[in-house]
Amino acid sequence: MKTSRLCVQPSTPPSLLAGQVVAEAEDLVGQLTAEGHLPADAAKRRTREIRAELDATGTYRQSSEELCLGARIAWRNNPQCIGKFYWKGLETRDCRDVGAGGGDESALFEALVDHLRLAWNGGRVRMLLSVFAPSRPDRPGPRVWNGQLIRYAGYRQHDGSVVGDPETVDLTEAVLRLGWRGRGTEYDVLPLVIQWPGREPRWFDLPPDAVPEVRISHPDYPWFERLGLRWHAFPTISNQVLELGGLRYPLAPFSAWYTCTEIGARNLSDTNRYDKLPQIAKGMGLDTGRDRTLWRDRALLELTSAVLHSYDQAGVSVIDHHFATKQFVRHEEREHKNGRGCPADWSAIVPATSGSTTPIWQRRYEPTRTLPNFSPQPVPWPTGGTEG
Numbered sequence: 195m196k197t198s199r200l201c202v203q204p205s206t207p208p209s210l211l212a213g214q215v216v217a218e219a220e221d222l223v224g225q226l227t228a229e230g231h232l233p234a235d236a237a238k239r240r241t242r243e244i245r246a247e248l249d250a251t252g253t254y255r256q257s258s259e260e261l262c263l264g265a266r267i268a269w270r271n272n273p274q275c276i277g278k279f280y281w282k283g284l285e286t287r288d289c290r291d292v293g294a295g296g297g298d299e300s301a302l303f304e305a306l307v308d309h310l311r312l313a314w315n316g317g318r319v320r321m322l323l324s325v326f327a328p329s330r331p332d333r334p335g336p337r338v339w340n341g342q343l344i345r346y347a348g349y350r351q352h353d354g355s356v357v358g359d360p361e362t363v364d365l366t367e368a369v370l371r372l373g374w375r376g377r378g379t380e381y382d383v384l385p386l387v388i389q390w391p392g393r394e395p396r397w398f399d400l401p402p403d404a405v406p407e408v409r410i411s412h413p414d415y416p417w418f419e420r421l422g423l424r425w426h427a428f429p430t431i432s433n434q435v436l437e438l439g440g441l442r443y444p445l446a447p448f449s450a451w452y453t454c455t456e457i458g459a460r461n462l463s464d465t466n467r468y469d470k471l472p473q474i475a476k477g478m479g480l481d482t483g484r485d486r487t488l489w490r491d492r493a494l495l496e497l498t499s500a501v502l503h504s505y506d507q508a509g510v511s512v513i514d515h516h517f518a519t520k521q522f523v524r525h526e527e528r529e530h531k532n533g534r535g536c537p538a539d540w541s542a543i544v545p546a547t548s549g550s551t552t553p554i555w556q557r558r559y560e561p562t563r564t565l566p567n568f569s570p571q572p573v574p575w576p577t578g579g580t581e582g
């Protein structure tokens with residue numbers, strides 16, 4: 195089977211040249227055909243149709259099937275993700291007509307809240323993608339400013355320290371400038387900021403039932419709960435553009451379940467994030483005066499196991515990094531069997547702890563970028579730069 199020949203640099207500009215749109219569209223039809231979703235004669239017909247629509251209107255509308263199957267391939271092509279074993283299970287909601295005409299931010303907000311409720315699914319988190327209006331030559335599609343639909347504010351203090359999540363200080367400042375006021379706690383959920391190009395952004399606070407969270411406790415340390423740690427139940431990446439068949443969908447939020455290390459060994463522990471290891475080590479009675487006591491390593495392990503324990507107790511889907519990496523290797527083998535490569539960025543898929551105990555440690559990957567794909571895009575608020 196053939197894979198896409200088209201390579202891209204991340205953050206392709208929103209308006210493509212007509213020739214590139216045709217090439218990408220034909221490439222997508224070709225891939226869907228090669229993977230058995232379209233008979234050859236239907237593919238020819240579809241290609242002619244797309245060309246005619248492009249000639250007449252400068253853009254084209256993808257069928258729901260092209261959108262849904264194409265999004266799965268985009269995920270499969272993404273080199274940053276360790277969860278691709280499940281690529282065939284990605285569900286896509288077609289929200290292309292929501293707020294059609296470009297004026298109605300509240301309709302978009304409602305659809306995003308629905309997305310969160312559907313993805314949450316009572317704790318059995320679903321892999322869910324919602325695709326909103328694509329960019330057109332005369333008008334880019336809508337964006338949300340948030341890197342994820344659910345994220346905590348980060349308030350920069352006068353002394354340079356941050357209350358909340360340091361990852362979001364720029365976004366938080368931009369949202370404060372719009373007139374939003376948070377409570378100033380460590381875990382204030384940011385409002386969604388929705389913007390149609392050419393219009394003022396509008397912010398909306400999420401209703402509490404759309405923001406499930408998990409309080410972190412430890413299976414053996416009763417004091418752990420008193421640290422007051424928590425995290426949102428699942429991630430929903432909302433700042434990547436879906437690049438599919440010559441179209442660009444700048445608002446395509448993607449939910450899936452967490453791997454425990456993302457929370458325990460990154461979000462709550464990185465020194466430039468919540469930086470909780472010193473408190474945990476103190477609780478464990480470790481000597482934090484010297485690195486050589488390995489207090490960070492021991493605290494990190496207990497935090498990660500607390501995350502697993504807490505999500506399990508709360509009945510929220512979460513996987514551990516051993517299982518995740520084993521599934522990735524199975525995915526890789528399956529891809530090879532189907533005549534495809536498995537693009538991956540090793541540094542992105544190796545878990546943040548215990549990397550060498552997992553089967554991907556010894557393996558090497560090519561981070562090739564092929565289309566379709568999900569890519570980063572510049573932050574939409576006035577300042578420039580990109581958010582990590």
Ligand code: ARG
Pocket residue numbers: 277429431449450451452453456457461
């Ligand atoms: N690492 C990001 C976070 O901690 C989420 C990235 C996507 N992860 C996922 N399991 N789908 O929020």
